[in-house]
Amino acid sequence: MSEIKLEHLVKKYGDGFAAVNDVSLDIRDGEFMILVGPSGCGKSTLLRMVVGLEDITSGDLHINGERVNDKAPRDRNLAMVFQNYALYPHLSVYENIAFPLRLQRSRHPEPEIDEMVRRAAGLLELEEHLERKPANLSGGQRQRVAMGRALVRDADAFLFDEPLSNLDAKLRGQMRTEIARIQRRLGTTTIYVTHDQTEAMTLGDRVAVLRRGILQQCASPRELYEQPVNLFVAGFIGSPPMNFLPGRVEGDVLHLPIGDVPLPEAARAAATGHDLLIAGIRPELFEDASVLDRSRQAGGVLVDLDIDVTEWLGNELYAYVPYEPDPAVRAKLDELDRDLDGEGMRTQLVVSLDAQSRVRDGDRARLWFDPARMHLFDPESGVTLTRDEEVAARLDAENEDLRQGSLERARRAADRAVPA
Numbered sequence: 001m002s003e004i005k006l007e008h009l010v011k012k013y014g015d016g017f018a019a020v021n022d023v024s025l026d027i028r029d030g031e032f033m034i035l036v037g038p039s040g041c042g043k044s045t046l047l048r049m050v051v052g053l054e055d056i057t058s059g060d061l062h063i064n065g066e067r068v069n070d071k072a073p074r075d076r077n078l079a080m081v082f083q084n085y086a087l088y089p090h091l092s093v094y095e096n097i098a099f100p101l102r103l104q105r106s107r108h109p110e111p112e113i114d115e116m117v118r119r120a121a122g123l124l125e126l127e128e129h130l131e132r133k134p135a136n137l138s139g140g141q142r143q144r145v146a147m148g149r150a151l152v153r154d155a156d157a158f159l160f161d162e163p164l165s166n167l168d169a170k171l172r173g174q175m176r177t178e179i180a181r182i183q184r185r186l187g188t189t190t191i192y193v194t195h196d197q198t199e200a201m202t203l204g205d206r207v208a209v210l211r212r213g214i215l216q217q218c219a220s221p222r223e224l225y226e227q228p229v230n231l232f233v234a235g236f237i238g239s240p241p242m243n244f245l246p247g248r249v250e251g252d253v254l255h256l257p258i259g260d261v262p263l264p265e266a267a268r269a270a271a272t273g274h275d276l277l278i279a280g281i282r283p284e285l286f287e288d289a290s291v292l293d294r295s296r297q298a299g300g301v302l303v304d305l306d307i308d309v310t311e312w313l314g315n316e317l318y319a320y321v322p323y324e325p326d327p328a329v330r331a332k333l334d335e336l337d338r339d340l341d342g343e344g345m346r347t348q349l350v351v352s353l354d355a356q357s358r359v360r361d362g363d364r365a366r367l368w369f370d371p372a373r374m375h376l377f378d379p380e381s382g383v384t385l386t387r388d389e390e391v392a393a394r395l396d397a398e399n400e401d402l403r404q405g406s407l408e409r410a411r412r413a414a415d416r417a418v419p420a
Contacts, residue, residue, distance in 0.1 A: 018213050032206075126144055126148060147182070209224065258323065287354070319359055
């Protein structure tokens, strides 16, 4: 069992700045937990508190039921993979992987060290590189060496601090697959820090989204995407990001910059008492009406929009539609843009259309979307008004069932691979 429990963790520096502010998480045995958020949100600081490289100002950290606040890093039995790999340039790949074992020479005789190093090298496809030095390896190979050094430690948990940020896009995709495969095969509890939401969505069993040191939501990738708790989570998760449109409520109609939308029955209760809302619509929810089967258009809304710019990517088409935001919500949207590391670009709707669409720059296009899949947010607090707690609970339960099933399959595969 390797469970990690964070209870109200706080990290304050000498000037009173709270880099981590009252974060609580229960990380389950064998779980792949992602800490994600924009630069400066406190995710790396939180990871360093877990491993013992940062002192805990207040709160409790438990590993396997034991409080470890005052334990030194070497006594927590955690293996960390750093962003810069932290390899010894004068040592071979073999000796880099063996290094943590040689520090415990009394526990590991030489034949055992050799067996453990070669087993890790085989798992990471490094057998041919054991005698090479780090300077003669590619970035992906160096990353695998750093992972190998963590693997041989037989640690209670693996901790990764933005391990793929120094790799190019193609190699990042390959290494994501490798890390996911190894984690599933070993079933080791893992905490992984990244600012890349693609890594978060593809790797994590659950994802903890942080903002200014405060935990916003911890849930499965699907729940974060479909049932975000607030504007920040909705805007951070998804690429291209969710569109946020100011909406004026009049009866059962929501007046948006792109047209008037009838409020679905489930959204009417959420809109009660609000004259102004922020509507969130994912780019992929829009369809080009000219290529959409008429039988699918029932229950949706058609809007005619002037397309400014298009980007055809082969498998999909992005179209951009500028609009003027309501002055009453501009400050809130500007604040959100800054928190999401935005560049203050002009306000525009982004739609992701089927590659068959012939919409091009300057066209007036008729687009369709289903308002039942639209999110509504309070413009002052940013809280999601249309979040369905029952759906969120079902998604969480489904995710845990899938995680347990995946771990069980990996364990059975590992048992079959062991020679008799």
